[in-house]
Amino acid sequence: MNTLTxxxxxxxxxxLQQEALxxxxxxxxxxxxxxxxDQDAFAQLVSRxxxxxxxxxxxxxxxxxxxxDLAQETFVRVxxxxxxxQRSYAFSTYIYRxxxxxxxxxxxxxxxxxxxxxxxxxxxxxxxxxxxxxPPDERPLQDxxxxxxxxxxxxxxxxxxxxxxxxxxxxxxDVDGRSYDEIAKILETSEGTVKSRxxxxxxxxxxxxxxxx
Amino acid sequence: xxxxxxxxxxxxxxxxxxxxEYRSEVLAHLKQCSECREFDEKQMKLRQIVGSLGTVxxxxxxxxxxxxxxxxxxTRSAFHLGALGLFGTRSAAVVVGLxxxxxxxxxVRYLTNxxxxxxxxxxxxxxxxxxxxxxxxxxAAKTATPxxxxxxxxxxxxxxxxxxxxxxxxxxxxxxxxxxxATNESASTQATVIRAxxxxxxxxxxxxxxxxSLRVSLFDGRGNPRTISVxxxxxxxxxxxxxxxxxxxKGVW
Numbered sequence: 289m290n291t292l293t294x295x296x297x298x299x300x301x302x303x304l305q306q307e308a309l310x311x312x313x314x315x316x317x318x319x320x321x322x323x324x325x326d327q328d329a330f331a332q333l334v335s336r337x338x339x340x341x342x343x344x345x346x347x348x349x350x351x352x353x354x355x356x357d358l359a360q361e362t363f364v365r366v367x368x369x370x371x372x373x374q375r376s377y378a379f380s381t382y383i384y385r386x387x388x389x390x391x392x393x394x395x396x397x398x399x400x401x402x403x404x405x406x407x408x409x410x411x412x413x414x415x416x417x418x419x420x421x422x423p424p425d426e427r428p429l430q431d432x433x434x435x436x437x438x439x440x441x442x443x444x445x446x447x448x449x450x451x452x453x454x455x456x457x458x459x460x461x462d463v464d465g466r467s468y469d470e471i472a473k474i475l476e477t478s479e480g481t482v483k484s485r486x487x488x489x490x491x492x493x494x495x496x497x498x499x500x501x
Numbered sequence: 502x503x504x505x506x507x508x509x510x511x512x513x514x515x516x517x518x519x520x521x522e523y524r525s526e527v528l529a530h531l532k533q534c535s536e537c538r539e540f541d542e543k544q545m546k547l548r549q550i551v552g553s554l555g556t557v558x559x560x561x562x563x564x565x566x567x568x569x570x571x572x573x574x575x576t577r578s579a580f581h582l583g584a585l586g587l588f589g590t591r592s593a594a595v596v597v598g599l600x601x602x603x604x605x606x607x608x609v610r611y612l613t614n615x616x617x618x619x620x621x622x623x624x625x626x627x628x629x630x631x632x633x634x635x636x637x638x639x640x641a642a643k644t645a646t647p648x649x650x651x652x653x654x655x656x657x658x659x660x661x662x663x664x665x666x667x668x669x670x671x672x673x674x675x676x677x678x679x680x681x682x683a684t685n686e687s688a689s690t691q692a693t694v695i696r697a698x699x700x701x702x703x704x705x706x707x708x709x710x711x712x713x714s715l716r717v718s719l720f721d722g723r724g725n726p727r728t729i730s731v732x733x734x735x736x737x738x739x740x741x742x743x744x745x746x747x748x749x750x751k752g753v754w
Contacts, residue, residue: 331564334563334564334567335564338559338563338564339556339557339558339559340556341559342557342558342559342563343555343556343557343558346557347554347557352557355557356559356560356563359559359563360563360566360567360570363567364567364570364571364574367571368574436553439550439553440550440553440554443550443551443554444554447551458551462548462551462552463551463552463554463555465552468516483515483516486515487512487515490515490544490547490548493547493551494543494544494547497547497550500546500550501543501546501547
């Protein structure tokens with residue numbers, strides 16, 4: 289399983305902003321054009337969402353290669369189901385829902401396969417998922433950049449040990465900055481449930497990240 | 502400060518979007534409650550750390566891989582769709598019906614051929630003993646003649662396999678037939694000599710392994726004799742083997 293450290297070492301920027309949308313065509317219009325066979329329209333949709341979707345799935349699964357595969361699968365499904373797409377909600381909600389479902393099913397597959405890392409012997413209190421035992425290094429670090437990197441690693445690991453029902457809303461809210469309403473639509477649940485799950489997720493993280501807070 | 506109030510304030514803090522302003526009631530509560538203040542500070546820091554994770558970029562070949570994946574999917578789906586289009590339910594039923602019909606025709610033909618074949622075999626089996634009883638002698642003569650000559654009457658008996666087989670058949674049918682025999686006297690005849698095909702090309706030239714040099718005497722144009730000594734040409738093993746084994750005679754490798 290890839291860890292965040294590996295990805296950071298690869299040199300991906302953490303402050304990558306969403307690509308500036310030069311074309312003001314709406315997602316709906318692009319998907320409509322895709323439906324009629326316009327390959328360029330679909331390419332534009334891909335370029336708009338590829339980073340967001342890859343990043344979201346990576347945060348969910350903590351496996352970069354797997355995340356790229358699942359992101360591609362997300363786009364393949366969008367392409368195949370272009371005819372069945374309904375404009376009742378935003379395209380971003382639609383594509384995030386597909387990505388979430390794929391990521392959750394991947395997590396469940398892994399759980400069935402019992403792919404537990406060597407350090408993941410410590411079970412969570414609710415017994416739902418294994419938790420990483422990651423004691424914080426108490427030694428003082430000289431470089432502030434190193435501190436930031438380590439903190440990010442720790443938080444990514446902590447997120448990856450959260451139960452999946454808490455993980456998705458937390459990432460969508462605190463990493464992607466989506467509204468409660470949108471998250472509720474993506475996860476097909478009520479806004480109240482989303483809020484309570486996010487609150488629980490933060491509680492878990494606070495426990496794990498005490499050394500960094 | 503009541504616990505219920507703390508719970509409400511914390512929930513509100515939890516739901517706040519970074520950058521939003523606190524309500525005056527919340528601010529007042531935070532001034533008084535150190536626990537909630539600490540909660541708020543930790544919460545803000547945590548959200549800051551989580552938010553700093555940012556976006557991880559897709560690999561540069563993402564589009565290329567996606568395109569190839571879609572292309573392969575399209576070819577697969579096109580095949581399936583084409584197949585479905587070509588063979589609808591009705592046409593599929595017609596094809597299946599035709600296949601069954603062809604199969605039935607072939608089956609019937611096979612069965613009829615088989616029964617005809619059986620009939621022929623039965624007929625031949627029924628006719629065979631009659632033939633054998635009618636003319637056993639010519640058969641025996643026929644089979645015996647090619648390999649051996651018949652001279653005289655008193656000789657060894659040579660049973661020919663062909664006649665044997667025919668006899669067995671006739672016996673199995675039920676009619677007793679006199680065993681056909683062929684005789685041959687081979688004492689006075691010359692035995693055939695099997696010779697290998699003559700090869701004129703393969704002549705064996707013995708190699709003289711002597712270590713003496715070859716001397717040739719010649720006369721030049723003026724009548725003077727000249728002796729030329731040619732040294733022995735060796736090919737490596739010629740000299741080694743006789744020296745290595747003391748028991749081997751000279752000239753034998």
